[in-house]
Amino acid sequence: MAKLKHFECLKIQHFVIFITFVGVVSCHQSSSTLLKISGKQVVVDSTYVPVDSISEYILPYHEHVESVLDSTLAYAPWDISKVDGTYNTSAGNLMADIILKQAAPIFKSRSGKDLDFVLLNHGGIRSNISKGNVSARTAFEVMPFENSTVVVELTGKSVKEMLAYLIKSKRAHPVAGIQLVLDKDDRIQSLKIGGKPFDENRNYYVATSDYLVSGGDNMVFFKDALEVTDIDYKIRSAMIDYFTKVDTLSPKVDLRYYKVE
Template identity: 50%
Template structure:
């Protein structure tokens, strides 16, 4: 045993001594930026392989789901727009039935963000591709149970934002200085002692767009429904879109 230990020590000493004369240098690293543009020729074999999948995908994305009688853009109103109203109403309708079947409760209102509207809707046929352009993100619909006090914080946020954030289920009136003069949910004044079920996106509920009033709700319910999928399902079940600007969020 003693001889074995001595052999191990001797071996380690030889390894250490043999390494002393070696110098370690950092290898030189060179980088080159390669632009991904039309100058790069397509690989014919890969193109042939993906062609059937590409054709199937395009057919699915470009299939007509509904008809839009007039163009909608998110810049066509001060505090509410036709396309923003459409998105909020879609969430109310599509997620509302799922939420009620799971909890027995009704969604009281919806709040989305103006910046989340990523494109307009052209006049004419509306397709799945239209829905992907409108909502390219993987945002999920969630329902936050908020106190009446938190709803008041939400109104203060909207006063500061001065932006057409899409809403449904609530009617808000502001004066010319963007101060709230009236706010009702289900045609009733907001009661700080009540709680309200507010549908939104998981991004906003986590504080996106500085909507901190959504954080730490009384209860948070997942609907397991992507916002984009709700839009697609809505398009599938209607023949013609009938959405306009209204008086749900106005400035007098």
């Protein structure tokens, strides 16, 4: 009888060992492997039915964002357009002046150098600013892209190439800090930067967008930049910051770039 008990105990021990071994082996062999990824396109159109629980969850956040975007920051006494001038426009002048004003102190604090002028692109302005209240939403409409402000160091020779591009393009690309006067044959009659005559023998610091520095709008002259400084400041953010500082936006077509007829 003692032997039987001993045998039964031995069988139990062997059974436990076997189960343990099987458990270890099964755990070792059960690692998950991704075999397939599948997906489907969900068309969001007039037939799409929102999920109530999700809509209710995000509603407070949506309302908060909408209220922030629509809060009045400044006022425009007239329509500010990108097509109201041949060589410069009220919208372009506003954009370039904002970057000159907002970016200059940042660049100065980080580099100890002065910003000379600004060049943006006409196509980057995606909307006019209508007469009336101006809000953060206005900035998103005018500049929906995530473009950042960068400062580029150009030689006098590269600046001349930039001016040649500007003249040849026959578009009102926004500029600030510069006065360019053409004669009736589209030759440079007068050029001042920062109120001083252009000096081909010195370098200039130009604020522009990262898109243009990468060759956007065929502004290939930026490839010859001696130095490029990203000041980590989105153009749209500069606009919003400027709107909060001023009461009234009153840009006009002026004499920063024009042609003598």
